[in-house]
Amino acid sequence: MTQYDVDVLVIGTGPGGEGAAMQAVKQGLRTAVVERFHRVGGGCTHWGTIPSKALRFAIFQLLEVNSNRLLRDAGYNLELTFPQLRRSAENVIQLQEDMRRGFYDKNDARLIHGEAKFIDPHTVEISDARGLVEKITAAHVVLAVGARPYRPPDIDFKHPRIFDSDTILNLPATPKTITVYGAGVVGCEYASMFRNLGCKINLVNTRQQLLEFLDDEICDALSYHLRETGVLIRHGEAYEKVEGLSDGVVLHLKSGKKLKTDILLWANGRTGNTDRLGLESVGLKADSRGQLAVDESYRTSTPNIYAVGDVTGYPALASAAYMQGRAAVLHINGDECASLLAKDIPTGIYTSPEISSIGKSERELTTEGVPYEVGHAQFKSLARAQITGRRVGMLKLLFHRETLQVLGVHCFGVNAAEIIHIGQAIMMQPPPHNTLMYFINTTFNYPTMAEAYRVAALNGYNRLF
Template sequence: MDQFDLLVVGSGPAGRRGAIQAAKLGKKVLVIEQGKRVGGVSVHTGTIPSKTLRETALNLSGWRERGFYGRAYRVKQEISAEDLRRRLLITLDHEVEVLEHQFARNRVQHIRGKASFVDPQTMQVVKDDGEVVTVSAASILLAVGTKPFRPDYMPFDNKTVLDSDELLEIAELPRSMVVIGAGVIGIEYATIFSALDTQVTLIDPKSTMLDFIDKEIVEDFIYQLRDRNMKLLLGQKAEKVIRQNGKVELTLDNGRRLMTDMVLFAAGRMGATDTLNLPAAGLEADARGRLSVNPETFATKVPHIFAAGDVVGFPSLASTSMEQGRIAARVAVGAIAKEPPKYFPYGIYAVPEISTCGLTEEEVKERHIPYECGIARFRETSRGHIMGLDTGLLKMIFSLKTRRLLGVHIVGEGATELVHIGQAVLNLKGTVEYFVENTFNYPTLAEAYKIAGLDAWNRMGDIKSEL
């Protein structure tokens, strides 16, 4: 039996960051990955593939130029699924190569196979060739990620009714698509295929979407989707889904019937913990396969076993998963782990992008904080005109008492990049004066910060700062 300081199950964002952090502290680390290549869901079926698909779709469709040349404009007239897959494979190869090099450079050992607990400190790994290896470690980090939720009533066939993992392998682009689930994954894929001129219908039992995002941003986002003829059937549930003659028929709970070429079921994900034999380690997962942890150390109820990433639930971001993995690894090997900054950005790579950091207007109201908002529309910037943008909105919320920035919320081109300016000001406790008095490159979309800052400053009047 091989003995390690840290055993990491899963090589996604949390697993790889945790493994490398422990290795940099001089510890002996082993990573177990059941996939064909390292990288986990993030590299192979989640974050990187969906964002690569988005970028490819926008480039080949000419989406970003349609403000100038009209909605019929296309860079490539006939876009195929193979066009999308070709760029995807190049990107994935690069990501895997970088990760393997990081493991080699930091002397992180890794093997392929399915891991399961034998006891709280021992795991067995079944390799593809059937060989069974037993390993033990002083500490264990579970970073197994999630897999699509696949209910029994959905007639999945990997062709016309698919989950979000299978969508990446489609043979041809559908003319019409129904997406079930208005969560982040469903919305991202729905808007990407809409940009490829697929007729998309989005269905969700809830009457609202993205409830953790500022309501004004969501309203602007929904307006843009409807403006391009996406159908949003919120507050409606697909009760029956039948495949017939190469099509799919859906019956909703209100009696409405839909016929479509393809159905994407994206209503939730499950923690990939079902094969770990958790009871042998004294652990149990919830109904969605997720593990409960201490939010500061990411330790489970078994002190030397940690969990990080999507398997512990919200916010389920690659960026936050990396930090969780790093903190968990430091605690696991006895190093000091500083708490990360309070505010982190949330990015939704839909078309258009949404990104947010800090408090929403709804949260500010709940806390009874006197506040004022500043708004900038991308079309108000010279860069926006140069890019042909008719849409795009940046919103900032400031405290009237301290004049400090409380939240920044963006919908539009480049939102996930622009948000980091607001994130820095939030974590450094900056005020509205930062945006009013600072100089931004001209012409840039970042100028929207100054416009929104001035908008708020004018509304705030002469209220004095108490800082």
């Protein structure tokens, strides 16, 4: 039998890599982890999820102070620049990095900083910043290399007024006007943040609907709310060229429109970080966006090599990546529950207000011919929302008309990404405990946002008669 240096070699320390590495260690597998950045945590920790969500919270706090009537009457009015708000994330990033580095130290997973490249399916060459090269052999390899913003070659991203979702965090000042090209999750989140800072926003959508993978009613609610706050949404557009000037950026659209703003944020797609891995040495080929195809156990076409997280494409969520990493290692270890771990993952979209959903949408249930009914709870009717002044939003339950099984939960409003987990917990229960009756027969604290589940359940149940 061939002797390898390690049982599992994980490339990348983002959520997918961390999930894979920790699962491997807990199962007694000899594990090593490679990270090309000099800090651990991947893009999620350093220039993606954590800094952007910390920035969002800082903007939210600023908005809270300046919109509070009591504070306004007392003469308080805060004016903070984008860099000042951005600095609030530094402490969070450091705390996250320290914690994650501790995971590897405490679990005796060897952490190697350097650039990884395949020599063959079981051998990886690692080059560090000093030029030192080390070769490691592994029985299995898990690729958790993540993704970066897609950059079309005809756009000058070196121009000081043209940004992508990584570089926007280094914005030197608060702009007055912004064009966001791309209305996916990243584009909508940043459009919300900058609008809350008082910037005028053009949100250019290459499709006909915002976030069309969501339930249609949630898509409509987001569109309405963004427009209500002053965001100008342009659907079905495509760029012709991007012209960087000394005093702004002009986005030329194929429709003939020209949009000039202080800066441009390019938020149209991502590319997997696979171009320097030497995939040709192991018989793998990424698609045009650098992504790798995997089966339901996250195994590539080369049997001992797995891929998890953003490098595999949709859903490209940190939460999903972590569970995918675990699932891959469970499969390596021969555990049959691997394919169950990464199913029914909730979406968490940090627009203002938040969006979160799990399960089927109305569109999907209609296409599948499932007899379903809908229950709504409008946040404006909830005492807790009235007390806090956060009355925009709703909770929507989709359930089977005959069995009352909960089929989908969709939430738009404050704390949606937290609220969704109550519905998720019930959906995951075996029959008959996964039905609408749980919410009808359960006592919820009052006043709370969680009470929305009882309100929505009763609203839907009443539609059956």
